[in-house]
Amino acid sequence: MPLVVPGLMSKDGGSSGDDWMSKLMGKKLGDQHDEVYFAKSDLPKEHRVLKPDSMYTTDHKPERLNIHVDEDGTVKKVVKG
Template sequence: MPLVVPGLQSKDGSSGDDWMSKLMGKKLGEQHDETTFAKTDLPKEHRVIKPDSMSTMDHKPERLNVHVDDDGTVKKVTHG
């Protein structure tokens, strides 16, 4: 029987690729529209990382890291 790791191999909506497709190129805001993703719909464990901001190096596999550029547009999404 193959090993299935939730969030990595399953398609339950929590994998990095799913979040990447939902967030890439959008800004984070209060509501959804063509160019904005609502912050309230992000997972409980998340952080928004701005350019030149400091962040802890602790690794939490369930935490979603949303990297944004200077104007707040999502450029990269990772877990950890």
């Protein structure tokens, strides 16, 4: 069952990158939630995790959540598109 976080959904039914950044910033992605990890299963269907120096497409998908992580997997930036 996905995590329901009040206030995380925007008016258009999606969620804003800023809301996701506040939830993910400084955390790692894992199987469940705790002080250090955010559960991957609770991310939107359209997402991708971008590691440093990884190649990725530059196509713009407004509904996609781009999660930028550092070398140890800690979230450093979250943007939509």
